[in-house]
Amino acid sequence: MALEVPYTSIPDMLLRRVAATPDGRAFGSPSADDTAIDWLTWAQVGERTKAIAAGLVSLGIGIEDRVSIVSNTRIEWVLADLGVNLAGAATTTVYPTTEPEDAAYIVADSGSKVVIAEDPKQALKLAGTDNAVTHVVLFDGLPDAAAQPPQLTLAELEERGRARLAETPELIEEIAGRLGPDNLATLIYTSGTTGRPKGVQLTHACWCWEGVAQGGLGLFEPSDMQYLWLPLAHAFGKCLTCGVIHVGAPTYVDGRVDKLVELLPMVRPTLMxxxxxxxxxxxxxxxxxxxxxxxxxxxxxxxxxxxxxxxxxxxxxxxxxxxxxxxxxxxxxxxxxxxxxxxxxxxxxxxxxxxAPLSRDxxxxxxxxxxxxxxxxxxxxxxxxxxxxxxxxxxxxxxxxxxxxxxxxxxxxxxxxxxxxxxxxxxxxxxxxxxxxxxxxxxxxxxxxxxxxxxxxxxxxxxxxDLVKTSGGKYIAPSAIEGMFKAVCPYTSQVVVVGQARNFVTMLVSLDEDAIAAWAAGGPHAGRTYAEIVASPEAEKLVAGYVEELNGKLNRWETVKKFAILPRDLTIEHGEITPSMKIKRRSVEANFSDQIDKMYEGSLAKIPSNHPAATLKTD
Missing domain, CATH: 3.40.50.12780 (ANL, N-terminal domain)
Structure with a gap:
């Protein structure tokens, strides 16, 4: 049975929400001291996004033109993204952790005419690169008067937009009337596990379908309070934004992951x-x-x-x-x-x-x-x-x-x-x-x-x-084993199973820095660095015990014969995980090739010979 989607575009969906519940809470952000939530009503969201849209039109942005946003998750990201769509344009998303070379590639390949950057530091990623950008808009910081292309603040963009709307009050409604379901709304470049990122073209029909499909499932309800911290440069974040617009649920927006646990008691979300x-x-x-x-x-x-x-x-x-x-x-x-x-x-x-996969345990x-x-x-x-x-x-x-x-x-x-x-x-x-x-x-x-x-x-x-085939012809599903180990070992941060064309399975493990520091407290390694703790025989013995427990849950050909505890965690900066937390296996194996080679030579991070795990029978 076909899903009935009553909207022609994101602007149509947003304008209807503003009209339906103008005084309802829409999006909230942290107060300056993190003790309260500053809320925007749907009417206020409508006013600000219209101003941003009209401001973009005044900069020459038209139907399906691309506007890049490079910023952490924050309420201005939501407003800017919706403003881009209200202008008839398409948002190109750029993760704030993207290296300058890749950021420049995405902006140039997308053909973006305007870049909206969180601050001058993000804007600098595009300095001296060949692209079609005519203006840079900043959420924070002061524009560089000498910069080329010229810079302006988000407040200045909104002011330009309000002036344009004073001249043409129905500008945004006219643009919305020209947009159809098949028009481009978003261009998201997949971070991918190999090769250059590819720009995924997502239309207004895609997002309106997402908004409606999430309604009526018992997941989003108008009475809910959502805590949205996910990267808005990722499809998951945009998908949730469309869901709350359709349903009308209030959402607290704050991308500071390090503040998540601290702020949960204040926000008291019903959904996360x-x-x-x-x-x-x-x-x-x-x-x-x-x-x-x-x-x-x-x-x-x-x-x-x-x-x-x-x-x-x-x-x-x-x-x-x-x-x-x-x-x-x-x-x-x-x-x-x-x-x-x-x-x-x-x-x-x-x-x-x-x-990414969630461990069953x-x-x-x-x-x-x-x-x-x-x-x-x-x-x-x-x-x-x-x-x-x-x-x-x-x-x-x-x-x-x-x-x-x-x-x-x-x-x-x-x-x-x-x-x-x-x-x-x-x-x-x-x-x-x-x-x-x-x-x-x-x-x-x-x-x-x-x-x-x-x-x-x-x-x-x-x-x-990602399916691994050992030299013995056995197929192994790495993510299943990795998920099991994360559930077995509460000290785990990341784990990567290795075994392609090898005669047995090994594993790279990084430990949670806070958890392993707490484990070391009070012992001989108290106060030492993460690298020093994980290099100790005691840490190796600790992990070996959990490997033994894991192996007891696996088929014999899947069992982990050796492991290496990594001297640091996997990072986006080293190209080992994507911003959406997917492991880039090739990069991990390349970056830690020495540890892998030594495991297969049998000289590093073996399960101790006197440990029970060493006696497990294997094919």
Whole structure:
């Protein structure tokens, strides 16, 4: 059944929202001292975005012209993006962590005429490069009077826009009337795991479909309060913005991840979407804190988790929860889980995970704590979300059911194929790559391997290109093993399984700096640097024990024979992870080739010969 989308464009959707609930809270931002939220109503959002749009028109921006935004997530990002769309133009997103060379490439390849930068430092990334940019707009900082192209502040752009609107009051409505569903709305360059980034063309139809598809699922409700910290340069962030415009839910916008835990009690969100890394960090901190001292506290925590997981297992199997188990769970929630709930604001109705695979064990832990995570799935090429679990219909381990009228089938080799309105128009300036991305009958090749069950739930088992084939001919799914280890070892930050064309499987591990420092406190390594702690025999023995536990859950040909603890975490700056927290395996293996080679030589980071893990039988 076709999904009815009543909007022709993002401007149409926004203008209708402004008219429907002008006095309702729309987007909030932190006060100067982080003690309160400064709210904009939908009417105020309408006024400011119209001014930005008219200002862009005064700079020569027209239908489908590109305007790049390079900034961290903040309320001005939302307003600027909507202003670009109200001007009929298309936003080109640039991650603020993008290196100058790549940022310049994206701006030039997209043909952007205006760049909106967070501050002069971001604007400097484009200095001296060959592009079509005519103006630079700054969120923060003072414009350089001598800069070329000329610079102006966002406030000055809005002032220009208000002057233009005074001359032509219906300017924005006229532009909105000329836009159609097939017009380009956004150009997002995939950070990718290999090669040059590709510009994904997403239309107004894509985003309007996303907004409507999220409504009525029990995920977004008008009474919700969303905490939006995700990178707005990523499709996931834009997707959520469209959802709240359609539904009318208020959203607190603040991209400072380091402030997330501190501000949750103030914001008290009912809904928060995140990449798995955030849930992993919460899990790590909770488990290590609860079990660090041992004794009664650790025993109570372990009992509560077992009780919660027993309840979840019964619910997942469709079996009744007995009165005795309900009573035990009530005690567990009061003694243990309520503390975690309060740390996350005390008001969360549900969590949503996307962008990368979520460990089943971690999902079960959060469900046990009455903080269910609705895992979803999507790609930049599908305008983000196309599958998601629903509240009350959660299947842990799956990414849920298809949104709206999306079509999905599994190809002969297990690849997930999808077709529908949210699928991209194509790759910018790359006709051959666009053609290769689709089947003959128009389905997008996702590059992911998955399974559809009889109820329509999709389970992603791995990336098609990430499947590892050992020299013994055995196929291994690295992400599944990596997710299991993150759940087993609460000190983990990142983990990368290695084994392609090798005769056994090894693993690179980076540890969570805060967690491992807390572990070292009070011992001989207290006060030492991360690199010093992880290089110690004690840290190696600690991780070896968790590797043993992991291996007990794996097939013999999947077991990890050796591991190396990395001297630092994986970073975007070193090209090892994407801004959406996906591992770039080739880069990791290249950057740490010495550690990998030594593991296969058998001279570094072996499981100690006197450790039980060393005696595991393997093929």
């Amino acid at each position: 979407c995140a990449a798995p890394r955030i849930f992993e960090k919460v899990y790590n901190r909770t488990v290590t804190t609860a079990t660090a001292g041992g004794g009664l506290k650790a025993k109570i925590f372990g009992w509560a988790v077992r009780t919660g997981k027993e309840k979840v297992a019964r619910e997942q199997a469709g079996r009744p929860v007995s009165g005795a188990l309900k009573a035990r769970y009530a005690i567990a929630e009061r003694l243990v889980f309520s503390q975690l709930q309060q740390r996350l604001g005390g008001n969360l109705r549900l969590l949503v995970s996307g962008s 971690i999902a079960e832990f959060f469900a046990a704590a009455n903080l269910p995570i609705m895992e979803g799935y999507g790609l930049t090429e599908t305008s983000a979300a196309i599958f998601v679990n629903r509240l009350g219909r959660l299947k842990i381990g799956s990414v849920g059911e298809a949104l709206g009228d999306l079509e999905c089938r599994i190809d002969h080799d297990g690849e997930v194929l999808v077709k529908g309105t949210p699928v991209m128009r194509g790759y910018h300036n790359l006709p051959q790559e666009t053609a290769e991305a689709f089947t003959e009958d128009g389905f997008l090749r996702t590059g992911d391997i998955g399974e559809l069950d009889d109820d329509g739930y999709l389970t992603i088992t791995d990336r098609k290109k």
